[in-house]
Amino acid sequence: MKKILSIAIALLMIAGVFACNTGKPADNPDQGNSGDTAKEITLWTYPIGNWGDEATVKTLTDAFTAETGIAVKVEYLTYADGDDKVNTALTGKAGPDLIMEGPERLVANWGANGYMVNIADMFDATDKSEINAAALSACFADDKTAYEYPLVMTAHCMGINLNAFKEAGADQYINTDTHTWTTEQFTNAVKALYAKYGDTVGAVFCNGQGGDQGTRALVNNLYGGTFTNAEHTAYTWDDAKNIQALKALYDLEGIAYDASIVGGDEIANFYNGIFKMAFCWNIAQQQNPNSAGTGAGKTANGDEIVFMAFPSQDGKAQLQGGIWGFGIVNNNDNARIEAAKKFIKFMADSEHTADAVRASNFFAARSAVEGKALDVWSSDPIMAEYTKLMPMLGDYYQVTKGWAAARTAWWNMLQKVGASDGSEAAISAAVAEYCTQANDGAK
Amino acid sequence: MSPALRRRENISGYLFLLPSLVFFVGFVVIPMIMCVVTSFYDANMNLNTPDVFIGFGNYVELWQDPVFIKALVNTFIIVGVSVPFVCAFSLWVASVIYKMREGLLSFFRIVFYLPVVTGSVAVTVVWKWMYNNYYGIFNHLLKGAGIIDSNINWLGDPKYALWCIIIILLTTSVGQPIVLYVSALSNVDQSLVEAAEVDGATNFQVFWRIKWRQIMPTTLYILVITTINSFQCFALIQLLTSGGPNYATETVMYYIYYTAFKLYRFGYGNAMGVILAIFIGLLSALQFRLAKEK
Incomplete structure (x- = not known):
């Protein structure tokens, strides 16, 4: 008797589970019928x-x-x-x-x-x-x-440590009036900073998706690449311009692909003076860097932070x-x-x-x-x-189908590029692999 | 005992069991069944598309998914390193400290147990700081000692990342086994030890022939618990590496979370959960069998 009862209960539970599992409504459910406004x-x-x-x-x-x-x-x-x-x-x-x-x-x-x-x-x-x-x-x-x-x-942008730029003589490459610069000026500025400080001055952070709008905008702007098509139906970051940008960043001493940090860590490192530029920046950060409450536009030790558009070949950025x-x-x-x-x-x-x-x-x-x-x-x-x-402000492509999977593919791709030998073939292969993955998610 | 009395006692017993049983069924048994059932569906978050029954489709896909294979390999590396190390190290520490006077013994128990009771987030934050690429203490010390020339990106380099995770896991895993071994060693029948010593047994023979056999149930428990904990390594991965770089620290547990909660592929994630449970079950059964033979 006990065995029969146990089996009956088990079957009932399993049936209940099946019933729950297949209970997804096919249409958007009815929006209820109570007339008043809730309190x-x-x-x-x-x-x-x-x-x-x-x-x-x-x-x-x-x-x-x-x-x-x-x-x-x-x-x-x-x-x-x-x-x-x-x-x-x-x-x-x-x-x-x-x-x-x-x-x-x-x-x-x-x-x-x-x-x-x-x-x-x-x-x-x-x-x-x-x-x-x-x-x-x-x-x-x-x-x-x-x-x-x-x-x-x-508009998301990047931040630079103006004091460090001045010390390194890199301030000649930025326009603090228009807040714009070209790819060549950016490259020269990084070289000058690296010559002065001899260490990483900016990081292509890729531990996760946090702050990835910064790395996407950096890569897309350097040589005019795109992330998606204009119709927002496919991911296009495997174009040659993005590969060129990823390789340029790989080859640039002073810029590191860092798989141990995300955007928030990058901001903290920038605020604490370790990095001389941050790719994850916006007006909220400018007003209150690192959410530290130590004054608008200032690093921890009081250096001046200037917000900048991302560098592009013609100096006209497409911001995220x-x-x-x-x-x-x-x-x-x-x-x-x-x-x-x-x-x-x-x-x-x-x-x-x-x-x-x-x-x-x-x-x-x-x-x-x-x-x-x-x-x-x-x-x-x-x-x-x-x-x-x-x-x-550029195209708002974050509404493309499969966005969650594409974001993950992006930072995984950056990790693979960073861990590669830096050859164009290796970078192209990594980009192709993850862009395909992103497009698979968009189907 | 009369049948009526036995029935009454049975009913009382079941009533005492009932509160726990309700929670066990509600939060363990039913989710387990749901997990198995969902693993046969192409289940996602979309309310507009019904879940589709695909039989063993998710299971077939698993073995063609290089990330899952990598995660499985990493998980086995973690288990393969941490289980023997935790058992051996905790037995060694316990055998050194269990005869110490009470105050000193308590001190060591506290020292080794502290990482267990400290929240994993707090522990992880401290380790993250120590491993930091730019200002971490490990790079500072190694550079100061002239062992390395430039900073090592401990958590950002595929060569080191998994080992960094394993080291943290070990520090948080040895506390409980040490306490258990101290207790087990203290309970070894001293008359047997003394008799063996009188008969001229060496320290090793006393340990191997008497103590080791008497602490076998504790060892078995530690093996099973450490194996399960190692298989389920998740928080460290989520808080430190997100499975990267290049999937170097991807574990099955983290991949389940990622698949279910980031990609919303509930069926696929559940299939992984079932496979993981099977592996844990098999390994635990093997450990039980070996210990029983001993």
């Missing part, structure tokens, strides 16, 4: 400037609660394990109501995988005319489907954009979705938008709010200076 919503935010700071975010959410009566519970994610938390929550049907991040996650990943609410109805004609065209485009999966409402954007905003997770509850939409409207399309933007340390993704010009940073000289880089 509490949850927001999970990545550390986008001070949107990772509890005190700052509380000021913003308190203002929202005071106006709408909707409470906001906030959870702060890190880039180290935030994706794992979100993925686990989404697949376990325990996701938040709102996530603050960029289109590469909200649109190309969670949106494409069916976990986000289509919020295309939140963009009226006025919004579309006021929001930056590149940011707007990145938030839409197609003409009728949007998974993100953009709040802020920036960073776009951040809000997406709504489909929790099958219209009341919560409506509340989440109110939150987005409050933060990204109202008189409170300037405060929400200011909290991020980035630039507003829109020029005006409902016809009224949005003035956030006009009184801040660093931000005003940084706007010189914004016209150099």
Whole structure:
């Protein structure tokens, strides 16, 4: 009897598991049927400037609660394990109501995988005319489907230690007015720095994907290579121009392919004076280097940091954009979705938008709010200076299919190039291998 | 005992078991079954595409995946180095310290056990600093001693990275076996030892013929636990190398995580988990069998 009972329970459990496993809905589930607005919503935010700071975010959410009566519970994610938390929550049907991040996650990943609410109805004609065209485009999966409402954007760049450049006589190669330089000037600057310091002055970091926007932009800009095609349907980093750039970096004494560090480590080394340039930089770093709170535009020992566009042959860089905003997770509850939409409207399309933007340390993704010009940073000289880089924003290709696998392939490729003998054949082979892998993931 | 009394006692026993059983079934048995079931599916994160039953497709693909093979080889290297070393080293330390007076014995137990109770993140941060390419203490000392001319990128060079990981793993693995061996050696029947000594047995003969046999259950436990821990080496890899450079530190556990949580290939990741469990089971069974024969 006991044996029969045990077998019956085991069979029941196995049947239950099979039932669970094949229970994936074929279509986007119905969005619930409750009519009212929820009284509490949850927001999970990545550390986008001070949107990772509890005190700052509380000021913003308190203002929202005071106006709408909707409470906001906030959870702060890190880039180290935030994706794992979100993925686990989404697949376990325990996701938040709102996530603050960029289109590469909200649109190309969670949106494409069916976990986000289509919020295309939140963009009226006025919004579309006021929001930056590149940011707007990145938030839409197609003409009728949007998974993100953009709040802020920036152009990623690189930082240099001006004092070190001056000591090495390398400051002659940079234009601190336009913040641009050519590939030849960059090469000469590295040579001068290496001659002065005799050690690594900049690193092509490749321990993981952290900060990889910097290495991608560096390689793509040096000789005009591309990462994807214009249609965002295939990865094209195996072109000859990128191979030329990877080899040039390999051959350049003073630049090291370093498989033991990621972007965050690189920033720390730059801030501490070990590196003389950082490829993982942006306005938030310029305002608060290494998040150390020791003064804008200064290294740990007080050296001046100048932000620079990535070097290119003609000095006209195509910078990598960073776009951040809000997406709504489909929790099958219209009341919560409506509340989440109110939150987005409050933060990204109202008189409170300037405060929400200011909290991020980035630039507003829109020029005006409902016809009224949005003035956030006009009184801040660093931000005003940084706007010189914004016209150099290049293609936002992070929405290409298979993006997560492509990012991994990229840093693995850099590791292989760094560990190779540096011959063009070895570099070409490594590039071809991983670019193929990335394209396989895009199918 | 009457059948009614026996039944009542059985029911009481099962009721006492119930809370643990619920957790065991909920968090161990059911996930295990789900893991096996999912491994037969092309399962991913996409809600819009149903999971497809592909039979042994994931298992076939595994053996054609060079990264998985590399991860498997690395895992076996870690197990092959760390299990014998941990057992031998901890037995040696334990046999040296177990006869010391109480205060000194406690001191050594604390010293060796400290890395076990310290959080793996804290331990890893310290080791990462020591291995640092630019300002790490190892490079500083070796350069100072004139052993190396230029810095070694310990964690960034495929030649060294896996060994660096193994060294950290060893320091965090020997604490518990030392404590267990100290306890086991203290419990060896002294009358047998004294009788052997009276009969003229050498120290080695006393150890091999008496102590070694009496601590065999402890050795078996240590072997199995160390083997499982070594097979499941994950946190160090994730925090230090992400499996690189060039997959030099890729382990099966890390590759499972990477495949499931970065590439969202849940079926493929689960297939790896099943294979790993089979390997651990086989090796543990072998260890049990050998120990039983002894």
